[in-house]
Each structure stands twice: as structure tokens, then as C-alpha cells.
Amino acid sequence: MKAQIFVTLKKSVLDPQGSTIERSLKQMGYDDVDSVRIGKFIELEINGDDKEKIQTEIDEMCKKLFVNPNIEEYRFELL
């Protein structure tokens, strides 16, 4: 089974990388860009078909490894 995990900074946390890209885009002439936020995108292949078990595992992986809960939030999809 394939899983896609999206890790983003919390809305309340400043995203300097996003702000820099936003400025670049405006300098390039894309004046209609209003906000840019950068995150991580993790694609996992997991053996097995037990959707619930895999969901629990991915939730654990996010909490133990992928996500800094102080500044980041996450969501994931199974495909």
C-alpha cells in the first residue's frame, strides 16, 4: 500500500523559506501570489493490506520521526 504524508509548518509559525520564494515570485512578475508555504512530502510503500494497522503505524511514524509537533502539523492519505 502507498501512503503520502504532508508535513507543514503550523499557520502560527513563520516560514522564512516560503517568504523568500514569495518575494522571488513577485520580483519575477507574479504579483497575484499572496502566500507561499513550504512543507515536506513523504511517499511510503508499505507491505500489507490492513488499512487500519497501516494508518496507526503511519501516525506513530509521524509522531516519532517525521514531525516536530511544536512547530509542524501533518496529514496523510493511503492510496
Next chain:
Amino acid sequence: MKAQIFVTLKKSVLDPQGSTIERSLKQMGYDDVDSVRIGKFIELEINGDDKEKIQTEIDEMCKKLFVNPNIEEYRFELL
């Protein structure tokens, strides 16, 4: 309008960051993990309602700024 852009390494390109995470996950006991690939996830807010114009713009932004076409590929969704 909100856009989500996913930038990933091409399948033919080695992903050392992904391999490291895969090893870590296995050491943590997640033996059913088969492959891990890391990418970038960019969330854009763009003023305007002209879906086609925005699609063209985002495609340009990817080619000019976000994506290294030698080793990366991208896809995006408008929400």
C-alpha cells in the same frame, strides 16, 4: 485560489534522504516499510479566479523556480 505543488525526485534518481529514513524506520521495528521517497510540498495562495491562467502561471513557476528538471518532476492541484 489555493494551489498545492508536489515536487519529487524522478524514480531513476537515488534518494539518500529517503533511504536514511527507511533504514531508521526499519531499526524502529517497522519492517513492512518497502520504500521511502522525500519531496517538497509547496502551498500557494494566488489571487484571481481564472483557473487556466493560474495553471499556466504555476507551470511556469515550477519550470523557472521550483523544479530542477534534470532530477525532479512535479505535479500540482488547484483547490
